[in-house]
Amino acid sequence: MTLCIGVIMEHKLIGRILAEKGIINEEALQKALDEQKHSKERLGSILLRLGAITEGDMLNALSLQLGIPRISLNDFPKIPPVIEPHLSLKFLKQYMIVPVDKKDNMAIVAMADPLDFFAIDAIQISTGLMVEPRICSEKDIISAIDNYYAKGAATMEKIIGTMEEKEGEKPAWEIEEDVEHLKDMAQEAPIINLVNLVIAQAIEKKASDIHIEPFEDKLNIRYRIDGILHHIDSPPRQLHPAIASRIKIMSKLNIAERRLPQDGRIKTRILDKDIDIRVSAVPTLYGESIVMRLLDASSIIGLKELGFSPNTRSEFERMIKTPYGMLLVTGPTGSGKTTTLYAAIGMTDKSQKKVITIEDPVEYYLDAINQIQVKPKIGLTFANGLRSIVRQDPDVIMVGEIRDLETADISIHAALTGHLVFSTLHTNDAAGAVTRLMDMGIESYLISSSLIGVLAQRLVRVICNNCKMPVTPDAETMKILGIDKPHFKIYKGVGCDACSNTGYKGRTGIFELMPVNDDIRLLIVEKKGSNIIKQKAVALGMKTLREDGWEKVRHGITTMEEVVRVTQEEEK
Numbered sequence: 001m002t003l004c005i006g007v008i009m010e011h012k013l014i015g016r017i018l019a020e021k022g023i024i025n026e027e028a029l030q031k032a033l034d035e036q037k038h039s040k041e042r043l044g045s046i047l048l049r050l051g052a053i054t055e056g057d058m059l060n061a062l063s064l065q066l067g068i069p070r071i072s073l074n075d076f077p078k079i080p081p082v083i084e085p086h087l088s089l090k091f092l093k094q095y096m097i098v099p100v101d102k103k104d105n106m107a108i109v110a111m112a113d114p115l116d117f118f119a120i121d122a123i124q125i126s127t128g129l130m131v132e133p134r135i136c137s138e139k140d141i142i143s144a145i146d147n148y149y150a151k152g153a154a155t156m157e158k159i160i161g162t163m164e165e166k167e168g169e170k171p172a173w174e175i176e177e178d179v180e181h182l183k184d185m186a187q188e189a190p191i192i193n194l195v196n197l198v199i200a201q202a203i204e205k206k207a208s209d210i211h212i213e214p215f216e217d218k219l220n221i222r223y224r225i226d227g228i229l230h231h232i233d234s235p236p237r238q239l240h241p242a243i244a245s246r247i248k249i250m251s252k253l254n255i256a257e258r259r260l261p262q263d264g265r266i267k268t269r270i271l272d273k274d275i276d277i278r279v280s281a282v283p284t285l286y287g288e289s290i291v292m293r294l295l296d297a298s299s300i301i302g303l304k305e306l307g308f309s310p311n312t313r314s315e316f317e318r319m320i321k322t323p324y325g326m327l328l329v330t331g332p333t334g335s336g337k338t339t340t341l342y343a344a345i346g347m348t349d350k351s352q353k354k355v356i357t358i359e360d361p362v363e364y365y366l367d368a369i370n371q372i373q374v375k376p377k378i379g380l381t382f383a384n385g386l387r388s389i390v391r392q393d394p395d396v397i398m399v400g401e402i403r404d405l406e407t408a409d410i411s412i413h414a415a416l417t418g419h420l421v422f423s424t425l426h427t428n429d430a431a432g433a434v435t436r437l438m439d440m441g442i443e444s445y446l447i448s449s450s451l452i453g454v455l456a457q458r459l460v461r462v463i464c465n466n467c468k469m470p471v472t473p474d475a476e477t478m479k480i481l482g483i484d485k486p487h488f489k490i491y492k493g494v495g496c497d498a499c500s501n502t503g504y505k506g507r508t509g510i511f512e513l514m515p516v517n518d519d520i521r522l523l524i525v526e527k528k529g530s531n532i533i534k535q536k537a538v539a540l541g542m543k544t545l546r547e548d549g550w551e552k553v554r555h556g557i558t559t560m561e562e563v564v565r566v567t568q569e570e571e572k
Contacts, residue, residue, distance in 0.1 A: 017061045017064050017065060018047070018053060018057065018061050023053055023057050023061075024047065024052050024053060028047070028050070028052045031050070032046045032047050032050065032052065055137055055139075056137075059135055059136075059137060062135055063135050066114065066115070066135070068114050068133055068134065068135050069134050069135070070134065070135040070136065071100065071110055071134045071135070071136050072136065072137070072140055073140040073143055073144060075100070076098075076100050076110070076140075076144050076147075076497075077100060077101070077496070077497025077498075080098070080099055080100070080148045080500075081099050081100070081101055081102040081107070081495075081497075081500065081501040083099050083102055083107055083127055083129070087099065087123065087126070087127075089145070089233065091122070092145055093142075093145060095111075095113075095116060095119040095122075096111065096112035096113065096138050096141050096142075097109055097110070097111050097112075097119055097123070097141070098110050098136075098141050098144045098145055098148070100134065100144075101495075101497075101501065102129070102495060102501045103494065103495060103501075105128075105129055105130055106129060106130050106131075106132055107123065107127060107129040107130070107131050107132070108132045108134060109123065109131055109132070109133055109134065110133075110134045110135075110136035110140070110141055110144070111133045111134065111135065111136065111141075112136060112137065112138045112141055114133035114134070114135050120133065182241055182242065182245040182255060183245065183249070183255060186242055186245035186246040186248075186249050186255070187246075187249070188242075191239075191242045191243065191246050192246065194235065194239075194243065195243060195246045195247060195250070196270070198210060198212075198221060199268075199270055199275075199277070199292070199294075200270050201223075201232070202223050202292075202294060203270055203273065203275065203294060203296070205223055205225055205500075206225060206226075206506075207223035207224055207225050207294060208224050208225070208227075208293065208294060209223070209224040209291055209292065209293050209294065210222075210223060210224075210290075210291070210292040210294070211223075211224070211229065211289075211290075211291050212240075212243065212244070212247075212289065212290040212291075212292075213284075213289050214237065214240045214284065214286045214287035214288070214289065215237075215286050216286055217237060218234070218237050219234050219235055219236065219237045219239065219240050219243075220234055221234040221235070225500075226461045226502075226504055226505070226506065226507050227334065227459060227461065227507060228461075228502070230500070240287050241287070244281070244287065244288050244290055247266075247279060247281075247290055247292070248262070248264070248279075248281060250266045250268075250279075251264030251265055251266045251277070251279040252264055252265075253279070253281060258283055258287075258288055259283055260283065261280070261281065261282045261283070262280075262281045263278075263279065263280050263281075263361070264278075264279040264281075265277065265278055265279065265361075266279060266292075273296055274296075275294060275295070275296055276295040276296075276363075276364070276365070277292050277293065277294055277295065278292070278293040278295060278361060278363070279291075279292050279293075280292075280293075293363075295363055295364055300339070300342055300343075300346075300364055300366075301339065301343060302343050302346055302347075303316070303317065303343045303344070303346075303347065306336075306339070306340060306343060306508070306509050307508035307509040307510070307511070307552070307557075308509070308511060309511075309543070309548065309551065312511050312513050312543065312548070315453075315513055315515060316344075316453075316455060316513055317347065319452050319453045319515070320344050320347050320348070320420075321347075322420060322452050323418075323420065324415060324416075324417075324418045324419055324420055325415050325420060325421070325450060325451065325452035326411060326412060326415035326421040326422075326423065326450045326451050326452060327344070327420070327421070327422050327423075327452055327453050327454075327455070328402075328422075328423055328424065328425055328433050328451070328453075328454045328455070329341055329422070329423075329424050329425075329454075329455045329456075329457065330424065330425045330426065330427040330428075330429070330430065330432065330433050330454060330455070330456045330457075331424075331426070331427075331456055331457045331458060332426060332458075333426070334459070335457055335458050335459055335566075336457060336459050336507075336509055337424040337457065338359075338363055338400070338424070340455065340457060340509070341398055341422050341423075341424065342363075342364060342366065344422060345357070345366070345369065345396065345398060345422065346366075348395075348396050350368040350369065351368075353395035353396055354370070354392070354393060354394045354395050354396070355368075355369050355370065355394065355395065355396040355397075355398070356369075356370040356371075356372065356389050356392060356394040356396070356397055356398070357369060357370070357371045357372065357397070357398040357399075357400070358371075358372040358374060358382060358385040358386060358389060358397075358398070358399055358400060359371065359372070359373065359374065359398070359400035360373070360374035360382070360400050360401070361373060361374070370392070370394075372385050372389070374400070381407075382399060382400070382401070382402075382403065382404075382407040383404070383406040383407045383410055386399065386407065386410040386411065386414065387410060389414075390410070390414050390417075390419070394419060395419065395420065396419070396420045396421075396422070397411075397414055397419050397420070397421045397422070398421075398422040398423070399411050399421065399422070399423040399424075400423070400424065401423065401424050401425070401426075402423050402424070402425055402437075402440075404440065405440045405441045405442070408437055408440050408441075408442050409441075409442065411423055412437075412442060412446050412447070412450045413446075415450040415451075416446070416449060416450050421450075425437075427456070428456070429456045429512060429530070429534060429544070429545065430454040430455065430456040430512045430513065430514035430534070430537070430542070431454070431514060431530040431531070431533040431534035431537060432456075432530045433454045433456075434447060434451070434454070434524055434530060434533055435529065435530045435533075438527065444524050444525050444526075444527050445525055447524050448516070448521040448522075448524040448525050449521075451516045451524075452515070452516055453513065453514060453515045453516055454513075454514045454516070455511060455512070455513050455514075456511070456512040456513075456514075456545060457509050457510065457511050457512070457545075458509070458510050458545060458549075458566040458567060459507045459508070459509055459510075459566065460507060460508060460509075460510055460549065460552065460558045460562040460563060460565075460566055461502075461504035461505075461506070461507055461558060461562050462504060462505060462506045462507060462508050462557055462558055463491050463492060463493045463503065463504060463505075463556065463557065463558060463559060464493040464495075464496065464498060464499035464502070464503055464504055464505040465505070466496050466498040466499065466505070467493045467494045467495055467496035467498070467499065467503065468491050468492075468493055468556070469491065469492065469493075469494055470489035470490070470491055471489065471490055471491065471492050472487070472488075472489060473488065473489075473490050477490070477560065480550065480560070481550050481553060481554055481560075482550065483554065489556075490553055490554065490556065490559075490560075491556040491559075492559055493505075504562075508552070508557060508558070510545055510548040510549040510552060510563065510566070510567075511543075511545070511548055512542065512543065512544050512545045512548065513542065513543075514533075514534075514537045514542050515542075517540070519536055519540060520533060520536060520537060520540075523536055545567050546563060546567050549562075549563030549566075549567060550563065
């Protein structure tokens, strides 16, 4: 154990601390001091070598001497905090450092040498965070590095080791045009293990997507967790062709085609879960960018778990039980529309009703549901598929998305002829769905006759229950939230190992449900704008996205920042 504390007269202070604690007696201390006169070693090192003290004794004494808390491996979080930019594995091992916590602009770092000011300055300059050191043994730091990072690093090193350059030849990973070579590389055990590791870690962290992005001098791998992208320690840039080829082989894509986008699918079992992975490969300037959407069928949830308030859920269930008509769910990509539609379909009595879906792509395979995958290359579009579906005698039809006039027209006519039709649109709010259909060219009287309701939704992150703490809101916040109670508390997450120091864990929905009643139908027939329709719906009792968000803030489910983040575009 090495410590840069020569500027402190520790040969007196450390010895005195140990003696006062009864760890060593005066005889042992004097013997060590006498030996120090000849060897010039540090007193602690001599006492350790003589067996007079343990490393733990030494660390405790140093903690008292320097006023720096000591921690051990048991105090470390299960998941390391997210600190960006990432500190390299080489840096961590060289300086015997590992981050253990992050609070606001402060990084708490375990260090074998808490007075290594060069390492502390390097972290502060690199990350922009202040550093608060903790004393820790080298053994515990090495174990933590191995637990957090070394599994992937060891795999990467093994991969690199299996791809040693042959003398006078170009490295294997640079022969990107040699398809057979790439195929061989992609089928080697180290590459297989690395790709499996990346996927397994994403599942462990409950990520929804994996992004693999090549740049000129680096390869970025990021996980989307609760809607936010997080960097992970990435393999060397030169491994990208082999990684991309492995993923393309798994998803049955053409590894020789690197000029055009490709889409594929992987079905696998990882961590005792059946995982369906949707793969998209797109050529970029420095190689193919690959995104993998992780679809866990066991994660499909019902309406109860989506986050509806009791009144909204009751009204939505009423619409789902309507015998015919069209129900739309709107919101941007990634707002949970498909999950809501699957939950709605789950409420239908499939033993007595025939349910058919047409999707692009089919995200989850549902039991007792007839699901159709759109295939535009062979002419199976939403519109063409819908024409065939209505001849299959369905009771309930789900259309993945209404993208054009033809699809919209067939969907509405299906709703008018006795079918219950579910579909999605990309609009900012519920009222916007009406004007979007009009803009597509659908007659207003057809919309008013077929539409039974529109649900707009967003996903907000949920405050981590493990580090949740009360906060007293200021006067402006109280006014925004409509709170008139003194000493009212809202909540925030301070960050912990359970939530990777984000303060959030999991997501829930905020909703804006607009039933299409006689008053709304009249405005639709009169071709009124979305603002007028929305005002009328609010007057009739509709709760807007922000209002539903504020309610979840008041109940300590999420934060104001989250509600503003996902609703700011439509309600500036």
